Amino acid sequence: MPVVVIASSKGGAGKSTTAVLLGTELARKGVPVTMLDCDPNHSLSIWAGKGTLPENIQALSDVTESSIVKTIKQHDVDGAVVIVDLEGVASRMVSRAISQADLVLIPMRATILDATIGAQSLQLIAEEEEAINRRIAHAVVFTMTRAIRSKQQNGIENSLREGGIDIVEPPLMERAAFSALFEFGGDLHSMETKQGNMSSAIENAEAFAMAVYKRLTEALK
Ligand SMILES: Nc1ncnc2c1ncn2[C@@H]1O[C@H](COP(=O)(O)OP(=O)(O)OP(=O)(O)O)[C@@H](O)[C@H]1O
Numbered sequence: 701m702p703v704v705v706i707a708s709s710k711g712g713a714g715k716s717t718t719a720v721l722l723g724t725e726l727a728r729k730g731v732p733v734t735m736l737d738c739d740p741n742h743s744l745s746i747w748a749g750k751g752t753l754p755e756n757i758q759a760l761s762d763v764t765e766s767s768i769v770k771t772i773k774q775h776d777v778d779g780a781v782v783i784v785d786l787e788g789v790a791s792r793m794v795s796r797a798i799s800q801a802d803l804v805l806i807p808m809r810a811t812i813l814d815a816t817i818g819a820q821s822l823q824l825i826a827e828e829e830e831a832i833n834r835r836i837a838h839a840v841v842f843t844m845t846r847a848i849r850s851k852q853q854n855g856i857e858n859s860l861r862e863g864g865i866d867i868v869e870p871p872l873m874e875r876a877a878f879s880a881l882f883e884f885g886g887d888l889h890s891m892e893t894k895q896g897n898m899s900s901a902i903e904n905a906e907a908f909a910m911a912v913y914k915r916l917t918e919a920l921k
């Protein structure tokens with residue numbers, strides 16, 4: 701079953717947030733989810749250690765360069781989704797994770813700097829495809845976007861689309877509830893302290909997770 705790798709060598713691009721939102725929303729729809737924390741900074745484990753881990757989710761920490769391929773294979777079982785959260789670097793660990801992916805998501809803020817560094821992640825995927833001689837499905841996720849699109853965002857989107865890059869719709873907007881996940885743990889639905897417009901945040905996360913799920917079912921055809 702599908703292995704989703706969240707990768708961008710840009711620090712703070714929104715990888716761990718994307719991983720948690722995707723994992724928690726898929727789990728809520730009844731999909732068993734295994735989340736692998738492959739970042740020595742342990743963002744995902746910090747989230748998992750707070751509050752109660754939602755049903756259908758297991759989170760594993762301390763996955764290393766030597767254990768990543770074996771760990772992914774062990775948890776890549778029928779009916780489950782494996783989500784891999786990586787450090788914001790380009791490393792052998794990142795390459796190994798990408799080589800095991802059914803889908804790579806590249807979170808990116810809609811800024812020129814993020815897009816430039818995001819392009820390096822796209823290049824890394826292309827190199828990995830060449831090395832293992834298979835296509836690796838991938839898509840950009842815009843993160844921390846604002847309700848009013850900037851000119852910069854439109855420009856970046858257009859140039860990615862012209863380059864044939866898949867972009868997940870909707871993007872993950874900048875929302876207090878999303879960053880609060882790392883404060884409270886759990887998922888958006890169990891968050892006791894209201895953070896901004898919760899129903900819009902939930903709607904955004906659900907639509908995002910479903911758009912990714914659709915790609916996963918296509919990638920496995
Ligand atoms: N959509 C969002 N809305 C609000 N805050 C966000 C959103 N996405 C990310 N953030 C915040 O931005 C910061 C960086 O996000 P995150 O940790 O997900 O990025 P990352 O790519 O995993 O970073 P690193 O490279 O350090 O692992 C965090 O403080 C997070 O709470």
Ligand SMILES: [Mg+2]
Nearest residue numbers: 715716739743
């Ligand atoms: Mg992270």
